[in-house]
Amino acid sequence: MAWFYLVLAGIFEMCGVAMINKLHNDRDWKSLVLLTLAFGASFLFLSLAMETLPMATAYAIWTGIGASGGAILGMVLYGESRDWKRLFFIAMVLSAAVGLKLVS
Structure with missing residues (x-):
């Protein structure tokens, strides 16, 4: 279940990054709310994943999904x-993220 949470955290990280760009372009309150919710969900699922997975592995994969996504x-x-x-x-x-999954 931890890996599922980690993938969800990465997906919400991607959404948060997209909302940064949307907020920069639109400057409306909906974009700000969506940005806050996306990053909040990302951190929530990352913390749930880190209850089981080592911090270094979870963080590396989370940032990899967010950056590449x-x-x-x-x-x-x-x-x-x-x-x-x-x-x-x-x-x-x-x-590299798949490799970390294989060795963890």
């Missing part, structure tokens, strides 16, 4: 560069 959302939603080098390094981050 945020980059992918930027490409899909905001037209950011889809250069093969960016995709390659995003794949490396995700591979």
Whole structure:
């Protein structure tokens, strides 16, 4: 169950990052509320995952999901560069997260 919580935490982290950009563009209260809820849920599920998983593993995977997911959302939603080098390094981050799961 801890790994499920960790993936949920990463997904909410991605949503929070997307809401930062939305708040920057729109400057409305709904974006601020969604940003706060997304990061709050992210920290909640991260704390639940860390009840079982080691802190270093949980944090590394959480930040990996958030960073790579945020980059992918930027490409899909905001037209950011889809250069093969960016995709390659995003794949490396995700591979490292899978590797940590395999050795934990």
